[in-house]
Amino acid sequence: MEKTKVIAHRGAAAYAPENTLPSFEKAVDMGVDGLELDVHLSKDREVVVIHDERIDQTSNGTGFVKDLTLAELKNFDFGSWFNMNFCQTKIPTLEEVIELLDRKKWTGLLNIEIKSGIVIYPGIEEKLIDIVRENNLGDRVIFSSFNHQCLKVIKEIEEKAEIGLLYVSNIIDPWLYAEYLGAAALHPEFHIVYNNPHLVEKCREKSIAINTYTVDKEKHLTGLFKYKIDGIITNKPDLALKVRRKYQ
Structure with a gap:
């Protein structure tokens, strides 16, 4: 079996403002196997990378992403909230993230989380598939979401697309649910996996991957690496890589 992938949650989010180009670049430079990011649609239907439906938490602006054009979003500072070293960091589009990864010649896994729940974005799925196709990323992308209807x-739209089912509480026989939806992976909150090795065994039998989130403590990383799950999503990719070297 391959080593457990270290997947940077919103980039190296412990060290740079989440879901920004500096955060993704820092994670790539650390040597991660994958990147996780979140996408919404702006008022003019551009795919932008940000976690929340509103920009209040991670910028000096206010309002819903859906109510602001890309040009308006680009006027705000998405870095100073983290620290002043990232002053005037801009919100990236998904295309800009892909361009950064191309410049870095990075060819790892890209986990695109579709944030369509509190705000529903009709047609976001088609736009994402188009971007993935245009950039020839099909075999490097997994789409995840808590909104399984999106997946x-x-x-x-694209039968070959890989999907990962995000969930936060125990599901009865989730490997069967994954099979039903044609999912390549389950993306459970890490305590579900950490306390249930039976889940790992059953998923392995069905060839369903487990990519768990968000694991930042060494004791939890250690246990999960020992389980040899498929991927660990973390804000501290450097720590995860260090622990992996010890246990795998």
Whole structure:
């Protein structure tokens, strides 16, 4: 079996403002196997990378992403909230992240989380598939979401697309649910995996990957690396890589 992938959560989010180009670049430079990011649609239907539906938490602006054009979003500072070293960091589009990864010649896994729940973005699935196709990223992308209807639509548009089902509480026989939706992976909150090795065994039998989130403490990383799950999503990729070297 391959080593457990270290997947940087919103980039190296412990060390740079989450979901920004500096955060992704720092994670790539650390040597991660994968990057996780979140996407929304702006008022003019551009795919932008940010976690929340509103910009209040991670910028000096206010309002819903859906109510602001890309040009308006670019006027705000998405770095100073983290620290002043990142003053005037801009919100990136998904295309800008891909351009950065191309410049870095990085060819790892890209986990695109579709944030379509509190705000629903009709047609976001088609736009994402188009971007992935245009950039020839098909075999490097997994789409995840807590909105499993979104992931069902992704599979209807592109049968070969890989999807990962995000969830935060125990599901009865989740490996069967994953099979039903044609999911390549389950993306459970890490305590679900950490306390349930039976889940790992059952998923392995069904060839369903487990990529768990968000694991930042050494004791939890250690246990999960010992389980040899497929991927660990973390804000501290440097720590995860260090622990992996010790246990795998």
